[in-house]
Amino acid sequence: xxxKQFLEEYPLYKEFKTTWNTNVAVSMIKKPAIxxxxxxxxSEQTFNMDNExxxxxxxxxxxxxxxxxxxxxxxxxxxxxxxxxxxIKFFQGENTSTEGLEYTCVSYMKVGQFPxxxxxxxxxxENILGEYADYYKKGLTCExxxxxxxxxxxxxRITENVIGELLGDILEMVETTEEKxxxxxxxxxxxxxxxxxxxxxxxxxxxxxxxxxxxxxxxxALYGVLSSGIHGLTDDECMEKAEIIRSxxxxxxxxxxxxKNDKDNFVDSIKELLK
Numbered sequence: 251x252x253x254k255q256f257l258e259e260y261p262l263y264k265e266f267k268t269t270w271n272t273n274v275a276v277s278m279i280k281k282p283a284i285x286x287x288x289x290x291x292x293s294e295q296t297f298n299m300d301n302e303x304x305x306x307x308x309x310x311x312x313x314x315x316x317x318x319x320x321x322x323x324x325x326x327x328x329x330x331x332x333x334x335x336x337x338i339k340f341f342q343g344e345n346t347s348t349e350g351l352e353y354t355c356v357s358y359m360k361v362g363q364f365p366x367x368x369x370x371x372x373x374x375x376e377n378i379l380g381e382y383a384d385y386y387k388k389g390l391t392c393e394x395x396x397x398x399x400x401x402x403x404x405x406x407r408i409t410e411n412v413i414g415e416l417l418g419d420i421l422e423m424v425e426t427t428e429e430k431x432x433x434x435x436x437x438x439x440x441x442x443x444x445x446x447x448x449x450x451x452x453x454x455x456x457x458x459x460x461x462x463x464x465x466x467x468x469x470x471a472l473y474g475v476l477s478s479g480i481h482g483l484t485d486d487e488c489m490e491k492a493e494i495i496r497s498x499x500x501x502x503x504x505x506x507x508x509x510k511n512d513k514d515n516f517v518d519s520i521k522e523l524l525k
Contacts, residue, residue, distance in 0.1 A: 252266075252279075252282070252322060252336075252338055252358065253280075253282055254282045254283070254284055254285075256358075256360075257282070257284045257322070257324075257336060258284050258285065258286060260359075260360060261360070261367055261393055261394045261395065261396050262359070262360050262361065262362070262363060262367070262394060262395055262396060263359050263360070263361065263395065263396040264359060264360075264396045264489065265357050265358075265359050266357065266358055266359065267355070267356070267357045268355075268356055268357075268358075269355055269356065279303055281298070281299035281322075282299075283296050283297065283298050283327075284296070284297050284324060284334075285297070286334060287368070288326040288328065288329060288332045289332055289365075290326065290329040290331050290332040291326060291328050291329050291332070295326045295327065295328045295329075295332075296326075296327045296328070297324035297325060297326055297327065297334055298324065298325060298327050299322055299323065299324050299325075300323055300324070300325045301321065301322070301323040303320040303322065318339070318340055319337060319338065319339045319340075319361065320337070320338050320340070321335060321336070321337055321338075322335070322336040322337075322338060323335050324336070334363075334364070334365065335362075335363070335364045336360055336362070336363050337360065337361050337362030337363070338358050338359070338360055338361070339358060339359055339361045340356060340357070340358045341356065341357040341358065342355075342356060366394065367390075367393075367394035369387050369390040369391055369394065371383060371386060371387065372500070372503075372504070374503060374504070374507050375499075375500060375503045375504075378412065378415070378416075378503055379408060379412060380412075382407070382408045382411055382412060385404045385407060385408050386404070386405075386408055388400075388404050389401045389404030389405045389408070389492065389496065390496075392404060392492075393489070393492055393493070393496070396485070396489060397485070398483075398484070398485040398486060398487065398488035398489030398490075398491075398492060399480065399483070399485055399488045401488065401489060401492035401496075402480055402483075402488035402489070402491050402492040402495070403480060404492075405492050405495040405496050405499070406476060406480070406495060408499070409446055409472065409476065409495055409499060410444075410445075410446040410476075412499075413446045413449055413450065414446075414449060416502055416503070416506065417437060417449055417450075417453060418437070419506045419510075420433075420453075420457070420458070420461065420502075420506065421433055421434060421437065422509075422510075423458045423460055423461065423506070423509050424456070424458050425458055425459070425460075429456065429458075432456060433453055433456045436452045436453045436456060437449070437452065437453055439452060440452045446476060447473060447476050447477055450469050450472055450473045450476070451473055453469065454467060454469040454470050454473055455467075457469050460505065460509060461502065461505050461506075463501070468498045468501055468502060469498075471494060471498055472494070472495065472498045472499075475491045475494050475495055475498075476495075478491070
């Protein structure tokens with residue numbers, strides 16, 4: 251039931267589906283600790299829930315989960331002052347039985363949140379996006395309200411305009427001279443193309459290991475999302491793709507930044523050592 255990922259990451263009105271053991275009372279619903287920014291501490295902190303799920307409109311609930319709205323009140327464990335609140339609506343579905351136990355299909359979504367979903371940007375990302383930083387903020391605003399089509403359109407537009415610069419930066423991170431030449435040749439073939447998909451397709455298999463997370467190629471994920479058009483997709487489908495585009499963009503920018511910083515720090519240290 252409302253888990254860490256849902257509370258930390260889900261925007262308003264995005265549905266989360268699960269099942270609930272009908273033999274377990276509402277009072278037994280877990281209250282996961284979450285990790286978010288505290289305005290008082292001015293840093294990321296652990297928040298713990300300090301109220302009960304039954305505090306708001308749970309009138310249709312007898313002793314088990316059903317339709318209703320509850321408030322989850324979270325307090326910063328460091329300063330014990332800053333509070334985050336979530337208003338969560340539950341929807342009860344059909345009952346089902348598994349291995350002799352009765353379960354209810356339950357969906358829930360945030361219908362309110364304070365403070366609101368943050369649209370603050372990382373400074374490095376803002377610098378790289380330049381004139382498109384405003385589009386990014388608008389995309390986040392759409393995402394915060396589960397306007398999937400709008401979020402997808404904004405994030406795709408940004409990617410199409412900045413991917414060339416990102417792919418150029420990646421060249422400096424390719425390990426060997428041979429691989430660097432191969433990457434450079436592939437990029438040269440599409441240098442005049444204005445199509446982001448063509449550029450990504452040309453180099454996606456040449457991505458350096460340092461940019462792969464657990465073997466996952468972010469460029470391939472990005473290509474797969476961009477190659478599917480926006481027409482005909484539902485709001486929920488666009489929302490999912492918008493999240494992937496945003497997460498890949500942020501990941502690439504942060505990894506490129508980290509690699510450049512590590513390289514610069516190493517060169518500065520060697521120069522200092524050789525003085």
